Amino acid sequence: MSIQAYQTNTVETASPGELTLMLYNGCLKFIKLAGKAMETKNYEKKNVNIQKAQKIIQELMITLDPDASISKEILPLYEFINRRLLDANVNNDLVILTEAQELVTELRDTWKEVIRQTRQQQFGEGSIV
Template identity: 70%
Template sequence: MSTQAYQAYQSNSVQTASPGELTLMLYNGCLKFIKLAKRGIEEKDYELKNTNIQKAQRIIQELMVTMNPEYDIANDVMPLYEYINHRLMEANLHNDTTILNEASELVTEFRDTWKEVVRQTRQQKFGEGGNA
């Protein structure tokens, strides 16, 4: 697949995704950036580390900003997002892969939970009697 075709595919994927699928994409992107940042630390490529930690932080910040405070769960999730963001800052300052592993585990839990929510929502929407 050409680069241009791949970019068009990616753009179309984002444009046609449901809000739940977009959130899932954000979690997956955050995990990818944490993994790249970890590689940056391991390879002493501090620009790679810094750039990708900042990308991961921007995703966490986006999740924080777009969270609907009217839902009770927001009171439980927001402090965890703040904690992840803080730990990413610490990992960046101290070049600490252990902290990145911790952040990655937390984001993975959010992602896996969210993936299940998306799956159940799809099942309810399309699975019961075939009515959309």
């Protein structure tokens, strides 16, 4: 099986929670690539990667369940991260980019813990998932 086929299969068989985790991880990857590009003054690469990170944040915003109470708390955070990514891009500011990265990392880590706890509840405390 090729890497491409494996990745496609992984996405197609992932649960909604796992897909969200993949989005967070992808966003972090693009932010890191943008930071490296910023450090080497490769502004085109920085711009492309920040825009990819922003597209992921925008996708997360669109897919929020408007009826879920947590969405009302998360949406402003996504909007803030999106704005900070824009500011980092326009100003070539690594400090702002790092701030956005830390926020996404915190969301990702929280989401990872939610998935872990959900699996424990579904499969029992002693099972290995």
